[in-house]
Structure formats: structure tokens, C-alpha cells
Amino acid sequence: MQIRFLGAAQTVTGSMHLLQTSSAALLVDCGLFQGRRAEANQRNRNLPKVALEATAMLLTHAHIDHSGNTPTLVRDGFRGTIFATPPTVDLAHALLLDSAHIQESDAEFLNRKFARDPDFEPVVPLYTEVDARRALTRLEAVPYEQEFEPFPGVSVRFVEAGHILGSAQGLLAVKDNGHTTRILFCGDLGRKGLPVIKDPAVPTERPDYVVIESTYGNRLHKDIASSQDELVEVIKDTVRRGGKVIVPAFAVGRTQELVYALNQLEHEGRIPRLPVYVDSPLSTAVTKVFEKHAECFDTETAAFLKENGNPFGFRNLTYITSREESMKLNDLTEPAIIIASSGMCEAGRILHHLRNNVENERNSIIIVGFQAEHTLGRRLVERRPKVKIFGLEHEVHARVVTIGAFSAHADQKDLVEHARGLGPVKRFFIVHGEPEGAAGLKAALGAVGLDGYIPAPGETVALA
Ligand SMILES: [Zn+2]
Numbered sequence: 303m304q305i306r307f308l309g310a311a312q313t314v315t316g317s318m319h320l321l322q323t324s325s326a327a328l329l330v331d332c333g334l335f336q337g338r339r340a341e342a343n344q345r346n347r348n349l350p351k352v353a354l355e356a357t358a359m360l361l362t363h364a365h366i367d368h369s370g371n372t373p374t375l376v377r378d379g380f381r382g383t384i385f386a387t388p389p390t391v392d393l394a395h396a397l398l399l400d401s402a403h404i405q406e407s408d409a410e411f412l413n414r415k416f417a418r419d420p421d422f423e424p425v426v427p428l429y430t431e432v433d434a435r436r437a438l439t440r441l442e443a444v445p446y447e448q449e450f451e452p453f454p455g456v457s458v459r460f461v462e463a464g465h466i467l468g469s470a471q472g473l474l475a476v477k478d479n480g481h482t483t484r485i486l487f488c489g490d491l492g493r494k495g496l497p498v499i500k501d502p503a504v505p506t507e508r509p510d511y512v513v514i515e516s517t518y519g520n521r522l523h524k525d526i527a528s529s530q531d532e533l534v535e536v537i538k539d540t541v542r543r544g545g546k547v548i549v550p551a552f553a554v555g556r557t558q559e560l561v562y563a564l565n566q567l568e569h570e571g572r573i574p575r576l577p578v579y580v581d582s583p584l585s586t587a588v589t590k591v592f593e594k595h596a597e598c599f600d601t602e603t604a605a606f607l608k609e610n611g612n613p614f615g616f617r618n619l620t621y622i623t624s625r626e627e628s629m630k631l632n633d634l635t636e637p638a639i640i641i642a643s644s645g646m647c648e649a650g651r652i653l654h655h656l657r658n659n660v661e662n663e664r665n666s667i668i669i670v671g672f673q674a675e676h677t678l679g680r681r682l683v684e685r686r687p688k689v690k691i692f693g694l695e696h697e698v699h700a701r702v703v704t705i706g707a708f709s710a711h712a713d714q715k716d717l718v719e720h721a722r723g724l725g726p727v728k729r730f731f732i733v734h735g736e737p738e739g740a741a742g743l744k745a746a747l748g749a750v751g752l753d754g755y756i757p758a759p760g761e762t763v764a765l766a
Pocket residue numbers: 363365465490
């Protein structure tokens with residue numbers, strides 16, 4: 303038996319791991335790789351043959367860096383079933399169709415914009431809505447804590463990961479050559495006390511091997527309270543300057559938590575009442591999924607829902623789905639908060655908002671999620687004086703602020719605590735982190751006597 307680290311090895315995006323037994327192979331996640339355009343293109347369009355030939359697949363959660371390349375996978379030959387929790391299946395419907403739409407409309411936009419440039423090579427979308435719909439027919443929902451067999455010899459149980467609605471760790475019991483080995487794929491791990499969703503759970507059986515993320519493996523988050531103070535300061539400061547607050551955020555997860563936080567802050571009188579726009583064609587679909595899966599909320603949010611109704615709606619909040627309404631936001635003159643996807647500023651409506659607002663010093667851009675290397679989001683975090691958006695350079699005059707505690711990812715302390723709770727594990731495979739994050743977690747695990755190993759991209763490791 304062996305694991306192949308096909309993606310998200312020493313990087314954070316493009317999650318894809320393959321467990322191969324003597325008779326079959328199980329793919330865990332098939333995410334979009336985000337980074338330098340040419341490399342992203344090359345990697346996303348050319349999935350490894352072993353992934354296409356896998357017997358079945360587990361999807362840990364709906365985020366695009368874990369689910370986003372399944373349309374390519376299915377189109378290019380994968381024949382198996384994709385297992386996921388019920389909320390993940392519902393969110394994947396919304397996210398994959400949206401992702402296909404983004405691929406198609408970005409290609410169309412660029413092809414139109416550069417139509418007269420003789421050196422411009424027309425852009426072909428990575429996949430289309432037809433491909434996404436075909437991939438969605440392969441999804442099969444399995445509730446948390448219910449054992450199932452993707453194929454004979456392997457049984458799986460989804461355990462709460464506390465990262466976004468529906469997020470799961472996959473605990474595998476693999477019978478191979480007469481003995482059973484347990485492997486835990488943590489997926490993305492959340493933090494205790496995050497608003498809305500439940501805390502990550504520790505599986506009851508001890509795993510022999512663990513594949514663990516390390517996005518923030520070298521960092522500690524500030525507490526939620528001081529991050530709220532920061533958010534209040536930026537909003538008030540921007541309002542004083544008469545500007546707009548632009549927040550790139552994943553359509554699922556951060557957006558709902560931000561809306562929840564803004565709702566509370568306004569309620570407490572800490573921020574002025576100003577229009578809030580969630581500009582995402584996904585917003586209605588995603589809000590419906592949240593309403594449908596209230597069983598996955600933590601007790602606090604469940605209580606709020608019972609007393610006050612929808613925790614993701616308030617008077618001055620507008621969810622925007624149509625392109626026309628989205629365009630109208632460009633003409634806004636008064637202060638407002640605009641939350642738009644995608645989280646790493648690589649595609650979607652956020653690009654249009656950044657293009658329109660980045661050069662104006664009255665505006666602020668708040669970065670709330672992790673920004674992978676070479677993405678536009680990362681360049682903003684690094685305070686580059688100029689950034690390229692849709693192929694054209696723009697000077698950055700807006701104030702850029704990073705607020706890490708709204709992250710849905712465990713920090714170093716949370717990760718080590720989770721690892722220690724799992725009992726005597728033979729080895730932790732550290733993935734889903736840039737080299738500093740992965741090395742930081744390895745050192746922190748080592749300090750408490752746990753063995754961490756950082757696989758190289760594409761590496762195959764035999765499991766005893
Ligand atoms: Zn995630």
C-alpha cells in the first residue's frame with residue numbers, strides 16, 4: 303500500500319492525494335491549482351494518469367482548491383463515484399457550476415478584450431458548465447460518522463473537520479495483504495470557536511498514519527476579539543475618508559462569517575450602518591444550502607436562528623446575483639462594504655471590483671483568507687506598488703489590511719493539539735502548506751515527540 307502526493311505538496315492549492323492498495327486506488331480531493339498563470343494552466347489541464355484511473359474518490363469539502371478540478375477529472379476519463387457529506391454535495395453543485403461559469407466568462411472577456419492584439423492566443427476555458435454537470439452526477443452523499451465502502455477492502459467514515467459547512471476528515475480502514483491500517487486524511491482543519499459551524503472532532507479510533515494540512519503551520523492567529531477591533535478600525539477609517547471597503551472572500555465560509563460578524567458589530571453600535579453588498583452569483587444558492595443544513599450549525603448559531611431567523615441576512619445587506627446589479631456597484635459614490643469572490647483574487651467578480659477601486663486612496667481592501675504565492679491576493683498582501691489585473695497594470699493606492707483571525711484554518715497550536723489528540727501515530731504527512739508552513743508544523747510536532755514528514759510534490763511513500 304502506498305500514498306502518492308499528487309497535489310498540495312509543499313504548496314497550498316490543488317489538493318490531490320492517492321491511496322493505492324494492491325487492488326484499487328482511492329483519490330482524495332481534486333482541487334484547482336492556483337498560482338502563476340502558465341503553471342496553473344499546465345497543471346490543471348494535465349491531470350496525472352493515475353488520478354484519472356482511480357477507482358473512487360473522496361471529497362473532503364467543497365472549496366475550489368479541493369473540488370475545483372473534478373470536472374476535468376471526469377471529462378478526461380475518471381469512471382468512479384465521488385463520496386462527500388450531504389452539505390458538501392449541495393455546496394459542490396453551487397461552486398462547480400459557478401467555477402465553470404467563471405472559466406467561461408473570463409475566457410470570453412479576455413478574448414474580447416485582446417481580440418485585436420495579433421500576439422494574443424485565444425483562451426480556452428479549463429472546463430465548461432457541461433463538464434461540471436457531468437462531474438456532479440458522480441457525487442454521492444454519505445452522512446458524517448456513517449461507515450461506507452468505496453470499494454472492497456477499504457471502509458471510510460467522515461468526521462467533522464470544523465472548517466466550512468460540510469467539511470470532513472476521512473478516516474480510512476484499509477485491509478491489505480491480511481492486516482488493517484488506519485489512515486486519517488484531515489482535509490482542511492478549522493478552529494475551535496469559529497462562528498456558525500461545529501468545532502473539529504477527534505475520531506474515536508487511533509489512526510496509524512495521518513495526512514495533515516499546514517496552511518498556518520508556522521503561525522499563531524490573534525484571538526477573534528482583537529481581529530474584530532481591527533475590522534472596526536478599518537471600516538470606520540474608510541468611512542471617514544468617504545471610501546469603500548472591498549473584501550475578497552471565498553463564497554462559502556468566510557463570506558457567511560463576515561456577514562455574521564458585521565451583523566453583530568452593527569447591532570452593538572460599533573460600526574456605522576452602511577450598505578453591505580455580497581456580490582456573488584452564488585449567494586442565493588449558498589444561503590439556501592446553509593438553511594437546509596442547520597443541523598451542522600454550532601449551538602450558538604442554532605439558537606440565533608431560532609430566535610432571530612436567518613443569521614446571514616440583515617436590513618442593509620444586499621445579496622447580488624445578476625451581472626447588471628454587480629456593474630452598478632461601480633457607480634456607488636457613498637461608503638459601502640463589498641464582499642466578493644474569489645478568495646485569492648484569481649477569478650470572478652472581485653477582479654472587477656479591485657480594478658475599479660485599487661487605485662483610489664480613499665478605499666480599503668481587507669484580506670481575510672490565506673493568499674497563495676503568486677496570486678493577485680498575495681501581491682496585495684505584500685503591498686506591491688503595482689498589480690496586474692486582467693492583463694493591465696494598476697497602481698495600488700487603496701489601504702490594504704490583512705486580518706488573519708477570520709481564517710477558517712487551524713493555526714500551529716490548533717494543529718499540534720489536534721495531532722496530539724489522535725494518540726500514538728506512526729507518522730504525520732504534512733501537506734497543504736508552503737515550505738515555511740510545513741517546516742513550522744514539522745518542528746512543532748517534533749517538539750512534542752511526534753514524527754512529521756513533508757512529502758515532495760509527486761512523491762510516493764510506501765506504508766507498512
Ligand atoms: Zn478549505
